[in-house]
Amino acid sequence: MIPTSRDSVQIDFEEGVASLRVRDVPVTDAHDLYNNLTKGQGYAPLGVPPVAPVPAKVSFDIEWRGITDSAKVVNVMQNFRGKFVKTGATIDWSAESANFAFQSESPNPARNLYAVIGHEQNGVFFHLEADDE
Amino acid sequence: MNKPPVPPWKRLLQRKTDEHFAVFHSGGKSLTRRGFLSTATGAAGLAVASEFAVPRLSMADEEKGAEPKPIPGGSTIAGVAIHHNPLPAVPTALTQINDPSEIGDFNGMIIDTQIRGLGTGTGLSMPVSFRADMGAMQGEYVGEDGRPHHGSFVFI
Numbered sequence: 628m629i630p631t632s633r634d635s636v637q638i639d640f641e642e643g644v645a646s647l648r649v650r651d652v653p654v655t656d657a658h659d660l661y662n663n664l665t666k667g668q669g670y671a672p673l674g675v676p677p678v679a680p681v682p683a684k685v686s687f688d689i690e691w692r693g694i695t696d697s698a699k700v701v702n703v704m705q706n707f708r709g710k711f712v713k714t715g716a717t718i719d720w721s722a723e724s725a726n727f728a729f730q731s732e733s734p735n736p737a738r739n740l741y742a743v744i745g746h747e748q749n750g751v752f753f754h755l756e757a758d759d760e
Numbered sequence: 761m762n763k764p765p766v767p768p769w770k771r772l773l774q775r776k777t778d779e780h781f782a783v784f785h786s787g788g789k790s791l792t793r794r795g796f797l798s799t800a801t802g803a804a805g806l807a808v809a810s811e812f813a814v815p816r817l818s819m820a821d822e823e824k825g826a827e828p829k830p831i832p833g834g835s836t837i838a839g840v841a842i843h844h845n846p847l848p849a850v851p852t853a854l855t856q857i858n859d860p861s862e863i864g865d866f867n868g869m870i871i872d873t874q875i876r877g878l879g880t881g882t883g884l885s886m887p888v889s890f891r892a893d894m895g896a897m898q899g900e901y902v903g904e905d906g907r908p909h910h911g912s913f914v915f916i
Binding site: 670702732735741744 | 838854859876892913
């Protein structure tokens with residue numbers, strides 16, 4: 628989780644439209660998820676070899692658009708509640724390190740699996756309301 | 761003696777004002793601060809995985825916020841606790857989603873997506889597939905310092 632500027636996140640909940648735009652975020656390229664989690668030590672149970680992380684930069688342009696569903700969610704077990712809309716989404720991202728560059732295909736709405744925009748409260752902000760079922 | 765009628769909006773305003781002062785101006789005494797330890801590592805499902813160097817971007821318009829607390833739940837991969845609930849990759853009712861926020865003690869907006877695609881890279885003879893689990897949170901939170909803050913965060 629990385630702090631970002633307020634301007635990089637634009638959300639219009641009522642319209643079901645949002646965007647996330649970040650440029651040249653410094654990260655470490657650990658090659659794969661397991662090397663990232665183990666800080667480059669690999670993961671022997673799955674035969675993932677160690678790969679030393681290298682400095683990289685990533686840029687993302689993600690857009691949420693088109694409400695397909697909406698719901699109030701109240702989850703006492705997880706201590707959160709909120710109003711959510713399910714939407715379509717597209718992504719355009721790129722990455723660059725000293726010896727590698729990656730560019731995603733053009734934004735394609737058909738690639739979205741699940742996307743939401745929500746206004747939620749959890750933890751100390753979680754509360755039940757009279758009309759909660 | 762009858763009290764004068766109070767418009768519903770005024771009661772709501774008073775309640776919200778009371779809640780705000782209870783949370784933000786009580787010196788943290790009314791907060792129930794969870795004491796869980798965090799090995800806070802965000803999920804990263806891309807070819808490029810972000811470690812938590814916590815780079816500061818252009819934050820001139822943001823307060824210098826404290827580290828947010830992670831949500832208590834999540835999953836464990838390779839023995840590492842990940843305080844994150846990925847959105848479903850298969851059709852699932854919206855009411856059945858897990859808490860999409862990575863920040864605990866949070867009140868604000870969340871955007872989240874589970875998305876896939878193709879891309880090209882240096883030395884690759886043909887497009888390769890990727891899946892991204894990304895989003896952002898923007899709003900108020902009670903930080904690791906036990907104090908209220910506002911901020912914007914992206915998870916990669």
